[in-house]
Amino acid sequence: MSTLSGNPVLSEFTEGNEGVWNNHVDLGLWADLLVIAPASANELAKMANGLCDNLLMAVYLSARCKVLFAPAMDLDMYKHPATHANLTKLQSFGNIMVQPAVGELASGLIGQGRMAEPEELVQAIAKTLDTPVPAKKKSIKKY
Secondary structure (H helix, E strand, C coil), rough: CCCHHHHCCCCCCCEEECECCCCHHHHHHHHEEEEEEEHHHHHHHHHCCCCCCHHHHHHHHHCCEEEEEEEEHHHHHHCCCCHHHHHHHHHHHCCECCCCCEEEECCCEEEECCCCHHHHHHHHHHHHHHCCCCCCCCCCCCC
């Protein structure tokens, strides 16, 4: 992700041997939109219940911006009443859910639970930020 974005990817509260602090409060205040994709059943449960055991959850709990999340899990996990209770709770907080797709899952089963396609996530982000989606760039054939 850092190669694609040209920015560092933060995953721990501190980084490197120097122990540089990644301030979750600053990150939560800095963001215009927090996108959690994929959002596993575990992450959804943490978000819904305020568990804060990693940098992502600390940023989520500190964020003042809109939060968009894209569930991704096996179909039985997605169908479970506990998962649906967490989804309902998260949406009641004002979080925006991008519905999971129906298709082949990592388990080999077919059903709902597959993370929305990147194009759909881009559309949801643009809609949430109220900005137009950039036109696709034409690929240039190299000979």
